Amino acid sequence: MDADSSDDEVPTLIHPEDDDSAPDLISATDDENTRSKVPITIITGYLGAGKTTLLNYILTEQHGKKIAVILNDFGDTIDIEKQLTVSDANTTSASPIPFVPLANGCICCSVKDVGVAAIENLMEQRGGFDYILLETTGLADPGNIAPLFWLDDGLGSSIFLDGIVTLVDAKNVLKSLDEGYGDEKTEEDSEAHDHDENSPLLTTAHLQISHADVVLINKADLVSEEELGSVVERIRSINGLARIKTTTNSQVPQLEDFILDIHAYDEVKDADLKFSSKGHSHLDPTISTATIIFPSLAPVQVAKFDEFLRTMLWEDRLPGNVSHTNFEIHRLKGRIPITDGRVLLVQGVRNVYDMNETKGTAISKGTDQDEAKLVLIGRGVDQEAFRNSLLATLAIHC
Numbered sequence: 001m002d003a004d005s006s007d008d009e010v011p012t013l014i015h016p017e018d019d020d021s022a023p024d025l026i027s028a029t030d031d032e033n034t035r036s037k038v039p040i041t042i043i044t045g046y047l048g049a050g051k052t053t054l055l056n057y058i059l060t061e062q063h064g065k066k067i068a069v070i071l072n073d074f075g076d077t078i079d080i081e082k083q084l085t086v087s088d089a090n091t092t093s094a095s096p097i098p099f100v101p102l103a104n105g106c107i108c109c110s111v112k113d114v115g116v117a118a119i120e121n122l123m124e125q126r127g128g129f130d131y132i133l134l135e136t137t138g139l140a141d142p143g144n145i146a147p148l149f150w151l152d153d154g155l156g157s158s159i160f161l162d163g164i165v166t167l168v169d170a171k172n173v174l175k176s177l178d179e180g181y182g183d184e185k186t187e188e189d190s191e192a193h194d195h196d197e198n199s200p201l202l203t204t205a206h207l208q209i210s211h212a213d214v215v216l217i218n219k220a221d222l223v224s225e226e227e228l229g230s231v232v233e234r235i236r237s238i239n240g241l242a243r244i245k246t247t248t249n250s251q252v253p254q255l256e257d258f259i260l261d262i263h264a265y266d267e268v269k270d271a272d273l274k275f276s277s278k279g280h281s282h283l284d285p286t287i288s289t290a291t292i293i294f295p296s297l298a299p300v301q302v303a304k305f306d307e308f309l310r311t312m313l314w315e316d317r318l319p320g321n322v323s324h325t326n327f328e329i330h331r332l333k334g335r336i337p338i339t340d341g342r343v344l345l346v347q348g349v350r351n352v353y354d355m356n357e358t359k360g361t362a363i364s365k366g367t368d369q370d371e372a373k374l375v376l377i378g379r380g381v382d383q384e385a386f387r388n389s390l391l392a393t394l395a396i397h398c
Ligand SMILES: Nc1nc2c(ncn2[C@@H]2O[C@H](COP(=O)(O)OP(=O)(O)OP(=O)(O)O)[C@@H](O)[C@H]2O)c(=O)[nH]1
Pocket: 045, 046, 047, 048, 049, 050, 051, 052, 053, 054, 137, 138, 218, 219, 220, 221, 222, 247, 248, 249, 250
């Protein structure tokens, strides 16, 4: 399940060929920029899944980093007990650890006002830390948080999103996915999460898993091997990109690569996309992962590929006269070789995406490297329809 290793060079930003009102993306991939920016890992997961336990574990492990922790508390009250728990457990050499509790509301609703201000405030203490962990409330939707680090000029210039780690409770996660167990059903939630009465229930657990770069299936001690296997299978069917680790008491043996320095948004390694050979699973009726495999692009097709992405992500439809059901993309990653030797790397969260190219990577014809892969995670993602639409778009005017 742990798949990750590649010697690929760090990608650089390419400039879009047209000026088509693309959001002003801030590349986290420029070598020098990335080095001077502070990485942030978002830790999300259901109420009681083990987020605080994970923070305590990280802060007491030897990792040679000075870590700042931001707690995003839900509601008006500050969870004093939780802050003390983490502070007291900090026996690491990294000190002091500034705590910035976000007292007012869930970060997904008010991140512009509260979350950004707290992070900017924290950045004034720069030099006191070299890594940020943001623990979100159990009800947060990470899809609203992640694009901020691309789109907010202020934030994007000083920090970069390293990755999203989602904790799930092995004992309760299937219930959460099937019944929305643990979700507070407000009217707003019902509208946002389940707007179409005929669609299967979209729960907070789905949102947290579909956006994850790493899923920790915690509380493994509370379930049998067989139950654990079913949980792994279900999560893999929702999010085929995430690396999955089972833990007890949130103890991740290897923090580097799994929690810290994941580089989930500035690299797209071939190994990240390797699960795709296992095919499209419909184990979860609500969200699935689709992999579109297609031949490497001719240079003139790059603009067409971009058009496909824009139409899909910004207009919520598929180009090329392909019929499809309603869909919603949560996360996408792609690795697209071009016949002139370049390789395009694509990253996206919801309707925000970024396309970079690797420098001078030669492709060997007739090998796996020659194959382009686009992986999509979301609702209503019909692999065949998406592939047909992409191929139809690439064929036009080429
Ligand atoms: N049996 C068992 N208990 C665990 C494990 N991990 C955490 N716990 C316990 O589960 C409870 C909740 O853990 P927390 O780390 O507070 O969970 P959280 O996600 O921060 O919870 P909220 O802040 O409410 O969202 C605590 O009593 C932990 O000691 C585990 O792997 N197995």
